[in-house]
Amino acid sequence: MNLHGTMRINQAGHLEIGGCDTVELARQFGTPLYVMDEALLRENCRAYVESFQKHYPNAEVIYASKVFSTMAMCRLVAEEGMGLDVVSGGELYTALASGFPANRIYFHGNNKSPEELEMALEARVGRYVVDNFSELDLLNELARQRKTKAKILIRVSPGIDAHTHHYIKTGMIDSKFGLAIANGQALMGAEKALGMKNLEFKGIHCHIGSQIFDLNSYKEAAATMMAFVKEIKTKTGYACEELNLGGGLGIYYTEGDSPQPIGELVALMTKTVREAATANNLPLPKIIVEPGRSIVGEAGVTLYTVGSVKDIPGIRKYVAVDGGMTDNPRPALYQAKYEAALANKMNVPGEETVSIAGKCCESGDMLIWDIELPPTVPGDILVVTSTGAYNYSMASNYNRNRRPAVVFACGGKAELVVRRESYEDLIRNDLVPERMQNKVACLA
Ligand SMILES: Cc1ncc(COP(=O)(O)O)c(C=O)c1O
Numbered sequence: 001m002n003l004h005g006t007m008r009i010n011q012a013g014h015l016e017i018g019g020c021d022t023v024e025l026a027r028q029f030g031t032p033l034y035v036m037d038e039a040l041l042r043e044n045c046r047a048y049v050e051s052f053q054k055h056y057p058n059a060e061v062i063y064a065s066k067v068f069s070t071m072a073m074c075r076l077v078a079e080e081g082m083g084l085d086v087v088s089g090g091e092l093y094t095a096l097a098s099g100f101p102a103n104r105i106y107f108h109g110n111n112k113s114p115e116e117l118e119m120a121l122e123a124r125v126g127r128y129v130v131d132n133f134s135e136l137d138l139l140n141e142l143a144r145q146r147k148t149k150a151k152i153l154i155r156v157s158p159g160i161d162a163h164t165h166h167y168i169k170t171g172m173i174d175s176k177f178g179l180a181i182a183n184g185q186a187l188m189g190a191e192k193a194l195g196m197k198n199l200e201f202k203g204i205h206c207h208i209g210s211q212i213f214d215l216n217s218y219k220e221a222a223a224t225m226m227a228f229v230k231e232i233k234t235k236t237g238y239a240c241e242e243l244n245l246g247g248g249l250g251i252y253y254t255e256g257d258s259p260q261p262i263g264e265l266v267a268l269m270t271k272t273v274r275e276a277a278t279a280n281n282l283p284l285p286k287i288i289v290e291p292g293r294s295i296v297g298e299a300g301v302t303l304y305t306v307g308s309v310k311d312i313p314g315i316r317k318y319v320a321v322d323g324g325m326t327d328n329p330r331p332a333l334y335q336a337k338y339e340a341a342l343a344n345k346m347n348v349p350g351e352e353t354v355s356i357a358g359k360c361c362e363s364g365d366m367l368i369w370d371i372e373l374p375p376t377v378p379g380d381i382l383v384v385t386s387t388g389a390y391n392y393s394m395a396s397n398y399n400r401n402r403r404p405a406v407v408f409a410c411g412g413k414a415e416l417v418v419r420r421e422s423y424e425d426l427i428r429n430d431l432v433p434e435r436m437q438n439k440v441a442c443l444a
């Protein structure tokens with residue numbers, strides 16, 4: 001298992017994160033438990049911010065909050081001097097409740113409702129990343145009613161095939177996101193936006209996909225976007241002030257994954273933009289990037305308690321844990337692979353091949369197939385690594401399981417940033433119609 005950030009094995013042979021013994025954390029906070037390495041979160045934020053300061057200071061790094069959104073995370077991002085990408089009323093609400101500066105918020109999404117747009121206009125968020133023609137009309141009208149001007153970027157589909165899982169590719173022409181450059185719709189969007197009284201067109205945005213290892217895809221995207229900046233300039237006279245190149249940098253989950261350094265991505269991206277601007281006599285745009293996974297993914301682990309262990313002789317040994325697809329739906333959704341170990345037996349060599357089952361009533365609720373672990377018994381603490389991204393944020397209450405707590409571990413201290421859901425939380429919004437409380441009426 002790869003040890004990321006502050007992960008260490010302590011004298012007791014236990015896994016430690018942020019100076020905290022994870023076996024102790026499991027005892028103190030219960031399991032399943034998400035543990036975030038705060039120092040690594042900050043280190044990753046700084047890697048982006050400092051790389052841009054070095055290569056291209058006219059830039060902004062905004063964190064994609066869909067990846068892991070909590071009020072404490074929003075605070076951390078604000079402290080690191082970054083902006084924030086939100087894609088729903090809920091993410092916007094969380095950011096605002098945390099005190100995140102509204103002018104550093106970018107509002108994304110392919111189907112923002114009028115209510116969500118009203119909420120954003122009321123809060124005066126910094127930018128709207130407009131996805132399509134209907135949204136241009138809707139936002140222009142809502143801004144008109146408020147006698148204001150909304151600053152927008154247009155989401156563009158650059159037609160780049162990023163080599164990643166089909167479900168998480170987003171830059172293709174046939175995509176639910178954005179207007180394609182190739183069929184002329186992106187240019188029509190820019191022209192339309194420039195003619196709208198209550199919109200201020202600032203530039204363009206693309207996001208080519210997620211969990212990307214091949215930096216060439218970014219080079220291609222940056223070059224394609226700059227060519228489009230030139231086309232807009234030629235056709236309309238407007239030189240885009242802002243160029244948002246999205247997120248998507250891959251992280252390490254299991255052997256074979258080859259994450260590229262943040263600094264190299266930034267160097268390549270900025271070089272490509274600079275060269276294209278010089279070659280085409282365009283002003284240098286402000287560059288915006290919106291990473292998520294590469295900031296939080298490797299910084300998170302999930303702790304589980306082993307429950308039943310079932311050996312089917314000659315076939316397979318199932319080790320079941322007290323969580324599963326409800327706290328990590330990625331294996332079931334994308335066949336995503338993870339590494340794991342026993343946090344209380346880090347120095348004991350792997351001895352048997354087992355498969356880790358979740359506790360949901362679904363055969364597909366398997367977290368990891370065929371992994372080497374030391375002899376495993378009920379009560380052991382299983383740690384799954386690289387669960388910081390798209391785990392807590394995609395967790396569900398299937399089977400009426402309670403969503404786990406989240407702690408930030410740093411400097412030997414672990415602090416709760418999300419409480420474990422209670423059973424009361426699960427029925428908080430349930431209502432029983434009055435007629436059902438009366439047996440006779442119910443049968444009538
Ligand atoms: C528009 C947009 N920006 C940023 C991100 C963050 O991507 P990642 O977590 O891969 O960095 C996503 C998710 O893929 C996205 O859809």
Ligand SMILES: N[C@@H](CCCC[NH3+])C(=O)O
Pocket residue numbers: 168210211330334389390
């Ligand atoms: N949720 C996906 C990534 C989606 C990207 C969102 N634009 C994952 O876990 O890999």
